[in-house]
Amino acid sequence: xxxxxxxxxxxxxxxxxVRALELIxxxxxxxxxxxxxxxxxxxxxxxxxxxxxxxxxxxxxELLVRYGRRGRRVVRLKGGDPFVFxxxxxxxxxxxxxxxxxxxxxxxxxxxxxxxxAGIPLTHREIAGRVTVVTGTNADGSDLDWExxxxxxxxxxxxxxxxxxxxxxxxxxxxxxxxxxGAAVVSRLSWPDAEVRTAxxxxxxxxxxxxxxxxxxxVGDVALHANRLFSLAAA
Amino acid sequence: xxxxxxxxxxxxxxxxxVRALELIxxxxxxxxxxxxxxxxxxxxxxxxxxxxxxxxxxxxxELLVRYGRRGRRVVRLKGGDPFVFxxxxxxxxxxxxxxxxxxxxxxxxxxxxxxxxAGIPLTHREIAGRVTVVTGTNADGSDLDWExxxxxxxxxxxxxxxxxxxxxxxxxxxxxxxxxxGAAVVSRLSWPDAEVRTAxxxxxxxxxxxxxxxxxxxVGDVALHANRLFSLAAA
Numbered sequence: 001x002x003x004x005x006x007x008x009x010x011x012x013x014x015x016x017x018v019r020a021l022e023l024i025x026x027x028x029x030x031x032x033x034x035x036x037x038x039x040x041x042x043x044x045x046x047x048x049x050x051x052x053x054x055x056x057x058x059x060x061x062e063l064l065v066r067y068g069r070r071g072r073r074v075v076r077l078k079g080g081d082p083f084v085f086x087x088x089x090x091x092x093x094x095x096x097x098x099x100x101x102x103x104x105x106x107x108x109x110x111x112x113x114x115x116x117x118a119g120i121p122l123t124h125r126e127i128a129g130r131v132t133v134v135t136g137t138n139a140d141g142s143d144l145d146w147e148x149x150x151x152x153x154x155x156x157x158x159x160x161x162x163x164x165x166x167x168x169x170x171x172x173x174x175x176x177x178x179x180x181x182g183a184a185v186v187s188r189l190s191w192p193d194a195e196v197r198t199a200x201x202x203x204x205x206x207x208x209x210x211x212x213x214x215x216x217x218x219v220g221d222v223a224l225h226a227n228r229l230f231s232l233a234a235a
Numbered sequence: 236x237x238x239x240x241x242x243x244x245x246x247x248x249x250x251x252x253v254r255a256l257e258l259i260x261x262x263x264x265x266x267x268x269x270x271x272x273x274x275x276x277x278x279x280x281x282x283x284x285x286x287x288x289x290x291x292x293x294x295x296x297e298l299l300v301r302y303g304r305r306g307r308r309v310v311r312l313k314g315g316d317p318f319v320f321x322x323x324x325x326x327x328x329x330x331x332x333x334x335x336x337x338x339x340x341x342x343x344x345x346x347x348x349x350x351x352x353a354g355i356p357l358t359h360r361e362i363a364g365r366v367t368v369v370t371g372t373n374a375d376g377s378d379l380d381w382e383x384x385x386x387x388x389x390x391x392x393x394x395x396x397x398x399x400x401x402x403x404x405x406x407x408x409x410x411x412x413x414x415x416x417g418a419a420v421v422s423r424l425s426w427p428d429a430e431v432r433t434a435x436x437x438x439x440x441x442x443x444x445x446x447x448x449x450x451x452x453x454v455g456d457v458a459l460h461a462n463r464l465f466s467l468a469a470a
Binding site (some may be wrong): 144 | 369440
């Protein structure tokens with residue numbers, strides 16, 4: 001296998017998998033995202049390290065194919081998981097089209113880390129038995145199906161929703177979700193400057209002002225419930 | 236911190252996080268699930284290793300509290316992620332009630348690993364912009380909201396759905412999902428005997444006969460689309 005598509009996890013370099021670290025240490029070329037921890041990039045001691053900052057997706061694909069063709073051990077290190085609203089599939093399609101062998105190493109998604117690190121259980125026996133995950137910025141520019149999301153029971157997780165938070169909250173309330181329903185914004189999960197703010201759907205827009213990305217928005221009463229455990233743990 | 240609630244990931248011992256492995260190697264007491272890889276249990280070289288097989292959740296909670304009170308370094312190692320339909324929250328509630336300091340280390344959920352390891356992208360620009368996650372066996376015994384799930388667009392992931400697969404498929408079709416919609420069952424993801432079978436919603440019940448758990452059911456045309464990449468990768 002020449003090219004490995006590897007998830008770096010949410011941020012904390014110790015939340016990378018053992019297999020990912022092994023591949024990073026052995027690779028000859030590392031192509032990494034801006035949000036990947038510097039400690040992980042530093043582990044690629046023998047590699048040419050290339051930041052993908054400023055590259056288009058096509059340029060990244062070309063880079064992977066070019067080094068893959070030469071049989072170099074390439075690691076494409078992506079923030080979070082390569083496929084949870086990442087674009088890992090496009091990179092794989094390019095490799096497959098070029099006939100290059102690849103390996104995938106999944107990473108911890110922010111989605112998965114929310115309960116343990118932010119104290120927000122996405123499901124709860126008494127509150128929510130169902131989780132819906134969407135992205136706040138559709139790749140094709142189309143809007144979310146607010147009417148259906150408003151009527152969907154359980155917890156709603158919105159990736160990349162911070163920039164449009166007030167619009168998202170307004171649309172959900174217009175579509176029938178309660179104004180006093182719990183909501184939370186979790187920014188920079190697992191980083192030293194991680195932050196969790198909880199409020200109601202009506203007040204979350206104001207509460208989250210000034211927060212920095214990457215951030216995930218959680219809508220649902222689990223946000224209120226869980227905060228109790230998180231506060232206790234942090235105390 | 237005395238007690239760590241740690242996710243072991245989907246099965247492959249190399250898909251555990253660096254932090255998890257560190258804690259396993261240092262711990263004095265390891266309480267582990269049946270589905271955790273033996274290689275990981277073996278890493279706890281200096282620990283008393285206790286299988287939770289046959290214990291009730293209350294008994295596990297008591298065990299964690301008992302060793303935690305004595306200040307022992309305890310790792311509670313759980314399959315997948317402790318909180319994605321796991322019962323990590325109950326263990327934390329018991330620790331909090333007893334005033335014992337704890338740490339959480341998230342694990343790779345099968346949910347997150349599906350795209351990379353089974354070749355099923357849960358979202359896709361042209362097919363599905365939304366993922367719904369439910370468990371096939373509700374803790375409180377109540378049934379799923381079939382009518383709403385049937386009308387929900389995008390990909391549906393059902394944890395622990397294999398045992399009730401035909402019932403799940405029938406109910407979704409009755410609720411309006413297409414009989415020729417894609418469906419897949421992924422069993423023992425990341426283990427050497429992992430298996431992915433794809434079919435349509437109408438035929439998945441027959442196609443999945445004989446498969447062993449743990450398994451996840453995916454309903455949506457992403458199942459059909461993605462199989463192409465997976466086959467190519469495996470070839």
